[in-house]
Amino acid sequence: MRRMPQMQENPSASPTNGQILKRLWRSLRPYYGRIAIALTLLIASTPGELFPAVVWRFVTDDIIIQKHGVPWMHAWFSFGGRIHDRFALLLVSIAWMFAVYLSGELLGTLETWMLNRVAQAFIFDFRNVVYQKLQSQSLSYLQRQRIGDLMSRTMGDVDELKSFIVNGIDSIVSDGILWLATIVIVFWSDWRVSAASLWPMIGVYFLLRYFNSKIRPIYTAARERLGDVSNRLQENLSGIVIIKSFNREKEEAARFEEATRKYYDAEVRGINARNLYFPFTRIIGFISNVCMIGVGGYYMIQGSFSVGELIMFRAYWWRLYGPISTLARVNDMVQRAVAAARRIFAVLDAPEELPDNADAVDLPNVVGAMRLDNVSFSYDRGERRTTVLHDLTIDIPVGKTVALCGPSGSGKSTILNLLLRFYDPTSGVVTLDGIDLRSIRRGSLRSHFALVQQETFLFNDRIIDNIRYGHADATMEQVIAAAKAANAHGFITQMRDGYETIVGERGVRLSGGQKQRISIARAFLANPQILLLDEPTSSVEPDSEAAIIAALDRLMAGRTTVLTSHRPSLINQADQVFVIEDGRITEQGTPRELHDSTGWFGKFIRFAEGTIDKDSDEAVVPPLQLED
Ligand SMILES: Nc1ncnc2c1ncn2[C@@H]1O[C@H](COP(=O)(O)OP(=O)(O)OP(=O)(O)O)[C@@H](O)[C@H]1O
Ligand SMILES: [Mg+2]
Numbered sequence: 226m227r228r229m230p231q232m233q234e235n236p237s238a239s240p241t242n243g244q245i246l247k248r249l250w251r252s253l254r255p256y257y258g259r260i261a262i263a264l265t266l267l268i269a270s271t272p273g274e275l276f277p278a279v280v281w282r283f284v285t286d287d288i289i290i291q292k293h294g295v296p297w298m299h300a301w302f303s304f305g306g307r308i309h310d311r312f313a314l315l316l317v318s319i320a321w322m323f324a325v326y327l328s329g330e331l332l333g334t335l336e337t338w339m340l341n342r343v344a345q346a347f348i349f350d351f352r353n354v355v356y357q358k359l360q361s362q363s364l365s366y367l368q369r370q371r372i373g374d375l376m377s378r379t380m381g382d383v384d385e386l387k388s389f390i391v392n393g394i395d396s397i398v399s400d401g402i403l404w405l406a407t408i409v410i411v412f413w414s415d416w417r418v419s420a421a422s423l424w425p426m427i428g429v430y431f432l433l434r435y436f437n438s439k440i441r442p443i444y445t446a447a448r449e450r451l452g453d454v455s456n457r458l459q460e461n462l463s464g465i466v467i468i469k470s471f472n473r474e475k476e477e478a479a480r481f482e483e484a485t486r487k488y489y490d491a492e493v494r495g496i497n498a499r500n501l502y503f504p505f506t507r508i509i510g511f512i513s514n515v516c517m518i519g520v521g522g523y524y525m526i527q528g529s530f531s532v533g534e535l536i537m538f539r540a541y542w543w544r545l546y547g548p549i550s551t552l553a554r555v556n557d558m559v560q561r562a563v564a565a566a567r568r569i570f571a572v573l574d575a576p577e578e579l580p581d582n583a584d585a586v587d588l589p590n591v592v593g594a595m596r597l598d599n600v601s602f603s604y605d606r607g608e609r610r611t612t613v614l615h616d617l618t619i620d621i622p623v624g625k626t627v628a629l630c631g632p633s634g635s636g637k638s639t640i641l642n643l644l645l646r647f648y649d650p651t652s653g654v655v656t657l658d659g660i661d662l663r664s665i666r667r668g669s670l671r672s673h674f675a676l677v678q679q680e681t682f683l684f685n686d687r688i689i690d691n692i693r694y695g696h697a698d699a700t701m702e703q704v705i706a707a708a709k710a711a712n713a714h715g716f717i718t719q720m721r722d723g724y725e726t727i728v729g730e731r732g733v734r735l736s737g738g739q740k741q742r743i744s745i746a747r748a749f750l751a752n753p754q755i756l757l758l759d760e761p762t763s764s765v766e767p768d769s770e771a772a773i774i775a776a777l778d779r780l781m782a783g784r785t786t787v788l789t790s791h792r793p794s795l796i797n798q799a800d801q802v803f804v805i806e807d808g809r810i811t812e813q814g815t816p817r818e819l820h821d822s823t824g825w826f827g828k829f830i831r832f833a834e835g836t837i838d839k840d841s842d843e844a845v846v847p848p849l850q851l852e853d
Contacts, residue, residue: 240570242441245563248570249386252351256343260394263343266336267399273329275406278540280322286533288315294533337395344390352383355572363578364647365604373456378572381451382565389562396555400548407544414534421520422542425513429506429549433556436502440557443495444564450488452568457484499557506553510546517542579649579667587669592658593754593785595621595644600653602636602643602808613639614808616653626786628799628816630826636808637789641757644787645674657755675748677777679760681740683732688717689724691732691743695751703750710779711746712772713739738769745776756781758788762795770794793833802826 240248253260279295283302287294288311300306302317359367359375367375411419461468461477468477517538524530602614614636621627629637642648643655646662655662662670675695683691692707693699699707704724708714716739720726732740741761748756761777762770774794781798790796797816804812804819804826812824819826 239567242559242563245566245570246559249562249566253343253347253390255350256347259339259343263336263339263394264398266332266339267395268402270329270332270336271399271402271406273326273333274403275410275544276325276329277322278537278544279410280318281540282531282533282537284315284318284533285536286531288318290532292531337391340391340395344387347390348383348387351386351569352379355379355383355569358573358575361577362575364642366575366578371452371456373454373459374452375572376459377452377455378568381455382448382568385448385565386562386569389558393555393558393562396551396558400551400555403544404548407541411538411541411545414537415524415530417524418517418521418530418534418538422513422517422538422545425509425516426545426549428509429552432502432505432509433552436498436553437556437560439498440495440560441564443491443498444560445567447488447491447495448564448568450484450491454481454484454488457481499553502553503550506549510549513546514542579646581666582661582664585664585666588657588660588665588673589669591673591754592623593673594623594658595755595785595787596656596659597640597643597650598654598656600643600650600655602639602648602650604639604648612651612808614643614650617805617808617810619803619810621785621787622800623785624783625800626781626788626798628796628802629787629789629805630791630796630802630829631805631811632825635805637805638759639808640805641676641759641787641789644755644757645676646670673754674757675751675753675755676757676759677741677744677748677761679763681732681737681744683728683735683740683743685728685730687722687724688720688726688728688743691728692724692746693750694747699750704746707746707749708743710749710776711742712776713742713746716742736769738765738773741765741769741773742776745773745780749780754784756784756786756788758786758790758795760789760791762790762792774798791829793830 279298283295283298286292287299302314302321303309308314308317356379359379408419408423411422457480461481468474518535521530521535521538525532525535597617597619600614600617601612603610603612605611617640619627619640629640631637639648643650646655646667649663657665657670657673684694689701689704692704696703701724705714708717708724717724717726726734728734728740728743732743735743741764745761758777762773765773770792777795778798788795788799796802799816802812802814802816802819803810804824806825812819812822812826814822820830821827
């Protein structure tokens with residue numbers, strides 16, 4: 226497959242972080258209700274976090290030192306002054322502290338559970354949306370992309386959003402609320418010591434801005450490099466037979482290592498940036514701590530600040546500066562999530578390349594006449610455009626078999642691609658029963674086709690599942706009938722598990738000819754009006770070919786068929802032959818008419834026949850052995 230430019234975000238047009246986050250937030254709309262519940266739980270749980278420190282102050286100042294206390298708490302804990310015993314008061318304080326703390330812990334747990342559920346549900350939906358988008362994309366789009374990279378976007382990048390939703394929302398809101406509440410409490414308690422402890426925070430703001438500008442490109446690069454790794458892995462595993470047969474394991478391992486190293490380097494750059502950032506926040510925190518003790522101690526000696534207050538401040542100091550490391554963590558998470566979301570949105574935003582016409586209709590029944598009318602086509606739309614088909618007009622009458630022949634690369638498979646509307650012609654029209662394919666809804670259009678290719682793709686499922694792939698509700702009798710018609714029943718029943726046999730990845734446990742017959746059975750069961758056969762017998766042995774041709778003969782009966790082939794045995798079955806050379810029709814007629822042509826077809830046929838030993842003519846097309 227030719228490499229074309231991959232999906233890359235155009236930096237000048239790429240949305241800002243803010244826009245990405247906004248869009249991410251909008252995609253969370255179906256979960257707003259549950260997020261609101263989680264946040265309510267979160268807010269309800271905050272007293273559990275803040276209350277104990279006030280109790281510490283109360284215990285120190287009111288119960289132990291007995292001065293400079295917290296009067297409202299005294300009134301509350303002593304049941305309006307009814308408890309005087311200090312030990313009893315201590316017990317009540319501890320009981321309250323414990324109760325409030327525990328309720329906070331409980332609500333917090335509920336909240337975390339809820340957010341986790343939301344995140345999982347979101348990821349579940351989101352991943353399916355990405356998949357559906359990918360699946361609805363045109364072949365040409367998918368062929369331009371790297372499969373491994375798309376997998377990495379669908380898997381890794383989507384997962385990256387999960388941790389952002391769970392920890393991000395939780396941390397931003399909970400730390401934000403706690404932080405603000407703490408500021409109110411400490412300022413209300415003593416503004417002088419609070420101000421002294423808080424001013425170093427200004428440094429954090431600048432630190433964060435600097436950090437973000439550094440880290441953003443690093444994380445974007447890291448996501449891209451991970452896509453490269455995934456791509457290399459995917460490609461190497463699918464090409465493992467070639468790699469092994471050419472002894473290229475070492476080289477491929479080196480190339481894989483190079484890809485992983487680039488990812489590693491990007492991640493290390495991220496670690497370096499983070500490591501530079503965190504010590505600075507700790508230094509700022511320590512300065513604040515020093516200021517708090519210094520200024521607090523000063524006022525304590527002066528007599529306007531109590532021991533209990535200092536203990537409380539110390540407890541809250543962690544609350545004031547803890548969020549800075551959280552902020553750093555959350556910020557880090559946001560940057561990662563944005564980098565991931567950017568890649569996912571690029572997939573979701575890729576325009577549909579083959580839109581149906583606005584007036585496209587469903588076509589439940591077709592007669593099956595097709596026509597290419599003055600069709601030109603090129604795969605590339607850009608500057609490197611090379612025309613593959615030039616002004617072709619081909620009539621494919623109902624129920625007839627049309628064979629496309631010609632040298633390799635002349636455009637035969639491309640014509641089949643246009644008939645199936647995997648691509649639209651650059652100019653001219655392709656019609657089915659006289660209707661432009663673009664005016665037929667794609668799903669409805671393709672339901673009238675079956676495609677049998679040279680390389681059959683089987684899913685790693687049971688044989689029966691592969692046969693009824695397009696027809697999940699087919700009965701066992703129908704499956705067997707289709708398999709018999711495809712000359713496949715015999716070899717299937719000889720297998721130990723029969724129709725229940727698992728075929729292995731891409732059908733590795735079956736021979737080429739067996740796979741082909743399963744794909745023919747699949748086409749039988751689909752019972753389409755139009756049949757497209759792309760070199761259906763090219764990858765099978767001559768003896769196996771006979772069984773396949775017999776099966777195809779039965780399949781083609783009564784259907785409109787377009788086939789491409791390099792095998793005279795199959796071409797001779799056609800009613801009409803078109804010879805395509807360099808994207809142009811150079812000869813056309815029945816196989817008999819063309820037999821003695823001086824052009825490509827004549828040479829081809831004579832070559833094919835000349836290579837056949839006259840005495841063993843039968844061996845090429847042996848008597849057909851039908852199974853039923
Ligand atoms: N997906 C694609 N993107 C770009 N160019 C393509 C693509 N598929 C095929 N081509 C080009 O289009 C031309 C026609 O290819 P096509 O597959 O139709 O040939 P073919 O006649 O089926 O050949 P063969 O007999 O070898 O199967 C070739 O030059 C090929 O390089
Ligand atoms: Mg081809």
